Amino acid sequence: xxxxxxxxxxxxxxxxxxxxxxxxxxxxxxxxxxxxxxxxxxxxxxxxxxxxxxxxxxxxxxxxxxxxxxxxxxxxxxxxxxxxxxxxxxxxxxxxxxxxxxxxxxxxxxxxxxxxxxxxxxxxxxxxxxxxxxxxxxxxxxxxxxxxxxxxxxxxxxxxxxxxxxxxxxxxxxxxxxxxxxxxxxxxxxxxxxxxxxxxxxxxxxxxxxxxxxxxxxxxxxxxxxxxxxxxxxxxxxxxxxxxxxxxxxxxxxxxxxxxxxxxxxxxxxxxxxxxxxxxxxxxxxxxxxxxxxxxxxxxxxxxxxxxxxxxxxxxxxxxxxxxxxxxxxxxxxxxxxxx
Amino acid sequence: xxxxxxxxxxxxxxxxxxxxxxxxxxxxxxxxxxxxxxxxxxxxxxxxxxxxxxxxxxxxxxxxxxxxxxxxxxxxxxxxxxxxxxxxxxxxxxxxxxxxxxxxxxxxxxxxxxxxxxxxxxxxxxxxxxxxxxxxxxxxxxxxxxxxxxxxxxxxxxxxxxxxxxxxxxxxxxxxxxxxxxxxxxxxxxxxxxxxxxxxxxxxxxxxxxxxxxxxxxxxxxxxxxxxxxxxxxxxxxxxxxxxxxxxxxxxxxxxxxxxxxxxxxxxxxxxxxxxxxxxxxxxxxxxxxxxxxxxxxxxxxxxxxxxxxxxxxxxxxxxxxxxxxxxxxxxxxxxxxxxxxxxxxxxxxxxxxxxxxxxxxxxxxxxxxxxxxxxxxxxxxxxxxxxxxxxxxxxxxxxxxxxxxxxxxxxxxxxxxxxxxxxxxxxxxxxxxxxxxxxxxxxxxxxxxxxxxxxxxxxxxxxxxxxxxxxxxxxxxxxxxxxxxxxxxxxxxxxxxxxxxxxxxxxxxxxxxxxxxxxxxxxxxxxxxxxxxxxxxxxxxxxxxxxxx
Numbered sequence: 020x021x022x023x024x025x026x027x028x029x030x031x032x033x034x035x036x037x038x039x040x041x042x043x044x045x046x047x048x049x050x051x052x053x054x055x056x057x058x059x060x061x062x063x064x065x066x067x068x069x070x071x072x073x074x075x076x077x078x079x080x081x082x083x084x085x086x087x088x089x090x091x092x093x094x095x096x097x098x099x100x101x102x103x104x105x106x107x108x109x110x111x112x113x114x115x116x117x118x119x120x121x122x123x124x125x126x127x128x129x130x131x132x133x134x135x136x137x138x139x140x141x142x143x144x145x146x147x148x149x150x151x152x153x154x155x156x157x158x159x160x161x162x163x164x165x166x167x168x169x170x171x172x173x174x175x176x177x178x179x180x181x182x183x184x185x186x187x188x189x190x191x192x193x194x195x196x197x198x199x200x201x202x203x204x205x206x207x208x209x210x211x212x213x214x215x216x217x218x219x220x221x222x223x224x225x226x227x228x229x230x231x232x233x234x235x236x237x238x239x240x241x242x243x244x245x246x247x248x249x250x251x252x253x254x255x256x257x258x259x260x261x262x263x264x265x266x267x268x269x270x271x272x273x274x275x276x277x278x279x280x281x282x283x284x285x286x287x288x289x290x291x292x293x294x295x296x297x298x299x300x301x302x303x304x305x306x307x308x309x310x311x312x313x314x315x316x317x318x319x320x321x322x323x324x325x326x327x328x329x330x331x332x333x334x335x336x337x338x339x340x341x342x343x344x345x346x347x348x349x350x351x352x353x354x355x356x357x358x359x
Numbered sequence: 360x361x362x363x364x365x366x367x368x369x370x371x372x373x374x375x376x377x378x379x380x381x382x383x384x385x386x387x388x389x390x391x392x393x394x395x396x397x398x399x400x401x402x403x404x405x406x407x408x409x410x411x412x413x414x415x416x417x418x419x420x421x422x423x424x425x426x427x428x429x430x431x432x433x434x435x436x437x438x439x440x441x442x443x444x445x446x447x448x449x450x451x452x453x454x455x456x457x458x459x460x461x462x463x464x465x466x467x468x469x470x471x472x473x474x475x476x477x478x479x480x481x482x483x484x485x486x487x488x489x490x491x492x493x494x495x496x497x498x499x500x501x502x503x504x505x506x507x508x509x510x511x512x513x514x515x516x517x518x519x520x521x522x523x524x525x526x527x528x529x530x531x532x533x534x535x536x537x538x539x540x541x542x543x544x545x546x547x548x549x550x551x552x553x554x555x556x557x558x559x560x561x562x563x564x565x566x567x568x569x570x571x572x573x574x575x576x577x578x579x580x581x582x583x584x585x586x587x588x589x590x591x592x593x594x595x596x597x598x599x600x601x602x603x604x605x606x607x608x609x610x611x612x613x614x615x616x617x618x619x620x621x622x623x624x625x626x627x628x629x630x631x632x633x634x635x636x637x638x639x640x641x642x643x644x645x646x647x648x649x650x651x652x653x654x655x656x657x658x659x660x661x662x663x664x665x666x667x668x669x670x671x672x673x674x675x676x677x678x679x680x681x682x683x684x685x686x687x688x689x690x691x692x693x694x695x696x697x698x699x700x701x702x703x704x705x706x707x708x709x710x711x712x713x714x715x716x717x718x719x720x721x722x723x724x725x726x727x728x729x730x731x732x733x734x735x736x737x738x739x740x741x742x743x744x745x746x747x748x749x750x751x752x753x754x755x756x757x758x759x760x761x762x763x764x765x766x767x768x769x770x771x772x773x774x775x776x777x778x779x780x781x782x783x784x785x786x787x788x789x790x791x792x793x794x795x796x797x798x799x800x801x802x803x804x805x806x807x808x809x810x811x812x813x814x815x816x817x818x819x820x821x822x823x824x825x826x827x828x829x830x831x832x833x834x835x836x837x838x839x840x841x842x843x844x845x846x847x848x849x850x851x852x853x854x855x856x857x858x859x860x861x862x863x864x865x866x867x868x869x870x871x872x873x874x875x876x877x878x879x880x881x882x883x884x885x886x887x888x889x890x891x892x893x894x895x896x897x898x899x900x901x902x903x904x905x906x907x908x909x
Contacts, residue, residue, distance in 0.1 A: 094566060098459040143904075147897045170600045192581060193530060203600040204532040208584055287591075290584045291537050302584060313587065316431035317539040317575075319438075322459060 071334060078328035081321065089328060094293050095310065097318075097325035104332050106293045110210060110305035111333065114285060115278035117214025117299060122222040122278075123271055129222075130229035134236075135255055146230070153223035161284030164216035169207055169288065172215055176206035176300045191301045208290035210304035216288060217281045221274040228273060232266025233259055265351015272344030276337050282308035307333040393418070393698040397690070399425040400432020400445035402589040403542045404679035406611040407474040407719045408445055411702070411710045420702055426588060430539025430575045436682050437463055439689020442699055444682040445473060447541020448575070449658045455572015467686045470657050471730035472678040473706055475642055475720040477633020478542055478549075479620035479675070481613040481786065482605040483596050484512065486527060486793075490619070492784030493793045495520045495774075497624040498674060502554040504605060505533045505546075506561035507582055512603065520624070523780035523795025534592050534606030535577040537585035545661075545677050546607050548573040552665055553674075593618070610634075611718030613786035620786035625672040626665075628776045632785045633673040636767035638720035639754060640669055641676035643764055647726065657729055671767050676720075681706070685736045696739025703734045704743050708750035715753060715763075723754045723761045 045053070082089060084100055092103025133145050181196040183189040195201035206212075236259045244254040260267075285306050291313060292303035307329050315326050401408075405426035412422040427435070429446040436444035449470060450461045480501060484491045496504070500516050503509040509516060512526040536543045550558045551573055562571035565578035579585045584604070586595045593612040596604045605621070610633045613620045622630035631637050644663035648655050658680070665674050683703060684691050691699075707730045711721040722730075724747060735742055747755060754763040773781035782792040 096457060099457045099570065144897045144901055147900055148893070151893070151896065166594065166598070170598055173600050198528075200527050200529045202530040202532060202603045204584065204602075204604055205530075207598075207600060208586075208595075286587065290579075290586065292579055292581065292585070294581075296581075301581075303579075303581060313538055316427050317434045319434060319459060319461075 071331075074327055074331040074334055077324055078331045079324075081324040081328040084321075093295055095314070095325075097322040102325050104307065104329050106295050107305045107307045107310050107329060108332060108336070109295050109297070111279055111307050111336075113210045113297070113299050114214045114217060114281075114289075114304065114306055115275055117211055118217035118221050118278040118281075119271060119275050121215060121218035122225055122274055125218070126222045126225035126270070126274070127229055127267060129226045130233050131255060131259065133230055134233040135259060136251065149223050149226050149230075152219070153227070155220075157220055157281060158283045158287075160216055160220055161287035164212065164284060165287045168216060169212055172212055173203050173206045176209065176211060177203075180206070180300050188297060189300055190298050192298070193301075205302050206300060208288060208302045208304075210289070210296070210299040213285045213288045213304060213306075214278075214299070216284050217278050220281060220284065221278050224277055225270040225274040228270030229263065229266050232263040232270075236262050263351075265348050269344045269348030269351070272340055272347065276340045276344065279337050279340065280308055280333065281306075282312050285309050286312050393420045393701065394692075394695045395421045395423065396442040396695050396698050396702065397423040397425070398432070398443040398445060398681075399427045399435045399441050400682075401429045401447050401541050401679050402426035403429070403447050403476070403478070403540070403609045404445055404474050404719070405589065406609065406615070406717050407476075407679075407710070407714060408706075410713060410717055411706050414710065414713075415702055415705050418701065418705075420698055420705075422702055426590075428536070428538040428575075428588065429541030429544070433461055433682065436468070436684075437461060439691070442691045442695050443684065443703075445679060446682055447677065447679045448544045449655050449680070450682075451575075454574075455570065456567070456574030456576065457570030458574075458576070464686070465654060467684065467688075469683050469685055469733040469736055470655070470680045471683060471703065471707065471733050472657060472659075472722055472726050473681045474711075474714055475638050475676065475678050475722060476718065477610045477638050477641075477673050477676050477720075478545055478607055479610040479613055479633050479786065480605055480623070481593055481596050481608050481616065481618050481620050483598075483601050483603065483618065484526070484529075484605075485602055486525060489793070490788070490791070491524060491526075491793050492619040492786075492788045492791050493781055493795065494524070494619065494621045494785075495624070495630040495780065496621045498549075498553055499557070501621070501623060502550045502557040504531055505535065505550075505583075505607070506557050507533070507564075507580060508557060508561075510582075520630070521780060522778050523782075524793070529603040532582075532584060532601065532604040534584045534586060534595050534601075534604050535579065536587070536589075536592060536607075537579070538587045539575040540577070541575065541679065542589065542607055542609070543577040544573055544575045545675070547577065548661070549665060549675055552662060609718070610638075610786065614718045615787065617787035619784055619788050622774065622785060623674055624776060625667065625670070625674055627668050627670045627672065629670050629770045630774045630776070631671060631673045631770055633676060635715040635718070635720040636763055637671050637673045638676040639723070639761060639764040640671045640767045641667055641673050642678065642720070642723070643761065644669075644672070645676075645678065649729075657726070657733065670769055678722075678726075683733070683737055685738065687738050693739025696737045697741055700734055700737045700740030700742075703737070703740075704731075704745065707731060707734070708745055708752070711750060711752040711754075721752050721754050721763065723764075724752070724759060727752065 081097065081102075085092070085102065089103045091105050092101060093106035095102045095107070129145075129149060133142055133149075137145060176191075177194070177196075179189050180191040180194050184191065184194070191205055193202065193205040240258045240262070241254055244258050249257065286309045289305065289309060290303045291305050291309060293305065296304060311326050311330055315323065318326055398408075405424070408424050409426075412424050415422060424445070425441075429448060432441070432444035433446050433450060435441040450463050450468075451458070452460055452462065454460055480496065482491075482494060484494065496517070497520055500509060500520060503516070510531055511528055512531055513528045514526075517526055547558065551571075559568075559571055561580075562568055562578065565580050567574075567578050577585070584595060586592045586606075589608045589612050592606040593608045593616045595601055596606045596608075597616040597618050610620060620632060622632050624630050641664050644667040646660040646663055648658050648660070650656060659678050661677055664672070664676055667674070681703065683699065684696075687693060687696070707722070707727050711727070714721040727750070728747065731745065734740060754761045756762040756765075771781060773779045780795045782795050783789065784791040784793065
């Protein structure tokens with residue numbers, strides 16, 4: 020009480036220093052805009068929650084009957100209560116890792132070239148070319164991969180398996196490097212080929228995020244690096260790459276999220292198999308989305324619930340990947356605010 | 360003022376015309392209006408069904424057929440999301456492979472056979488760079504190939520079937536269906552009936568046991584490639600990298616892909632190809648359920664086909680079925696029933712004329728007549744009284760016998776099991792013969808001639824003379840395994856005849872190197888177009904946005 024009195028005393032002498040009202044009362048347009056944006060934001064969140072809830076409810080029947088063996092079983096016989104995602108989930112990850120492994124250097128190089136190296140005249144053309152790649156429907160990539168690309172990439176697979184088969188990852192059962200009559204088919208329909216095709220779809224997404232980030236590199240720091248005698252590569256190395264690290268990681272993770280969920284291109288290329296297969300060059304692989312696309316047509320009742328459970332696992336995995344990505348982007352220097 | 364009057368008059372005239380047009384359309388519509396109908400199912404029969412769907416467009420009937428596989432078709436029908444389904448096998452009340460039973464309501468559906476055909480074994484195999492078109496396989500070898508017991512093409516068991524071919528030491532790559540498929544069901548049913556031991560051991564190995572009955576989901580083990588749909592299988596087998604692959608598809612897909620199919624040994628000792636005539640003959644032995652009260656009325660039992668003693672039999676012949684609704688429900692209503700009925704009548708009658716040209720076999724008269732009775736049960740159908748002769752079905756005759764089957768030619772003697780082998784091609788390459796050693800064996804020196812003739816002789820006519828030299832010259836030559844890229848024998852392996860063999864092969868290679876031709880020009884044009892497709896949008900965009908400030 021006494022404290023209040025001490026502060027209240029001068030107020031009696033001077034007019035109260037109330038801050039001036041700066042903001043005008045929001046107009047009708049502003050109010051509507053605020054409400055609408057809030058609503059759309061909530062709708063997006065609501066849809067996400069609804070998808071998760073729906074998948075959980077639908078999957079509960081299957082998950083209850085298998086329990087934890089759902090994570091360790093690799094076969095898929097839901098009607099015999101013997102099914103799990105061990106094989107499909109590792110297959111999904113294998114394809115996505117291959118895709119990102121190829122797309123990352125490609126997209127980073129493209130983004131750096133467009134923002135730092137290419138003459139300004141060429142820049143917009145290159146940007147629209149990369150965006151064009153993102154606009155091609157994935158079924159076209161799949162068909163192209165199946166009927167054209169697969170035959171062309173076999174040579175690469177064979178070369179890798181011939182020289183690096185001492186690494187278990189690149190071993191191919193049935194490959195006979197010395198034999199002229201060895202079959203090419205052991206290299207087809209593999210996680211590697213599916214991954215290469217998916218990488219082409221992932222690349223534009225990653226590239227556009229990295230391009231955004233690299234284009235925000237503060238001009239002062241760039242010029243400073245040049246003034247200190249840095250070459251262009253030196254500038255990229257000491258200024259652009261550290262500045263854009265958050266964007267690189269975030270873009271990569273977003274691409275990974277897309278690669279995890281890619282369906283039709285993988286379905287067209289891969290030969291589904293239900294065992295954990297780490298030999299990425301070898302024929303046969305699997306992914307969650309392929310499994311769902313392949314089996315949902317025939318599935319009824321319990322089988323459908325099992326597919327929903329697989330979908331739930333993929334949903335959770337994709338969410339984790341995307342949240343990690345956005346956390347990285349938000350915490351990075353380039354993502355938090357533009358300083359230039 | 361005058362312009363305004365003119366304008367008003369113009370609008371009035373236009374409106375009047377529009378109304379007149381609309382009323383004319385409305386007036387004409389009810390008598391001939393058909394609703395759009397949709398179906399899904401068998402990809403085995405998809406060639407025939409899609410052709411029917413295209414042909415009924417002329418009557419204003421639109422049918423969307425989606426070849427998603429028989430299992431998916433039956434499932435869609437049960438869910439009520441399609442108006443009809445096509446399936447190679449009936450509903451599975453008690454599946455033998457451990458999958459969930461299908462439980463359609465009794466009396467809510469009927470089967471009518473839609474077409475017949477053979478499940479054929481399309482393969483991609485070359486000897487010495489030349490495509491083999493006359494492969495023969497016994498049923499047991501087919502079963503062993505698709506269960507991984509026979510793994511290389513030069514297996515002695517295959518040599519017995521193909522005395523005229525020197526099959527290479529290449530791995531066999533079986534290509535099967537990855538989706539739920541009636542072809543897989545028919546194929547495994549045949550295998551279980553005829554080669555149960557082979558199937559059972561495979562089933563156990565693949566982890567399916569104890570549910571080892573016939574299955575729509577072919578078990579896969581490493582080494583077997585699985586693809587979705589008949590189109591996926593035939594598409595994979597026909598790729599240039601897929602040398603050594605063999606897959607099971609409907610005969611029509613092999614024709615469409617321009618690839619050969621294996622002739623399969625029947626129980627009378629002849630190797631046959633599933634031509635429309637042979638399928639027609641074979642299916643005379645199919646036991647059709649004629650109990651009209653049964654849920655499985657008109658469905659087939661193929662045991663008799665597997666064992667048919669007719670020389671012309673192809674053991675893997677079968678019918679494929681439409682599943683038609685007899686109750687309204689789901690997306691199906693009586694208005695659609697009218698369309699579906701008209702489509703079904705067309706499928707049973709006029710469509711059968713075209714079956715043979717597509718690689719399918721037309722239905723015999725008794726099945727068409729029974730199907731007409733079944734079509735009456737579709738709700739909303741406009742019943743047609745069709746005089747059976749007007750259908751121009753090639754199997755029909757005045758006395759009721761199956762003309763197509765009666766007049767089917769007997770297989771040539773070179774197709775009989777034994778030391779000779781026909782050179783004529785099969786499937787989609789029936790005009791491309793494969794040189795066989797049988798000629799060399801009879802005319803030449805005996806023991807070693809078989810190998811030599813095939814090595815040098817698998818060439819086209821332009822290599823004919825050198826070919827003959829190779830037959831004579833390589834008589835004493837041992838096993839020459841030619842390099843697939845160059846077509847040459849490794850030095851010395853061909854013995855005394857190797858020089859002559861090389862001569863023959865060189866001729867072949869020269870005849871293949873054609874120089875500049877239309878295909879090269881076409882490639883450049885295509886390349887240019889693709890380049891344009893990539894660059895033009897970007898260039899146009901740049902051009903259009905030039906004026907704007909950045």
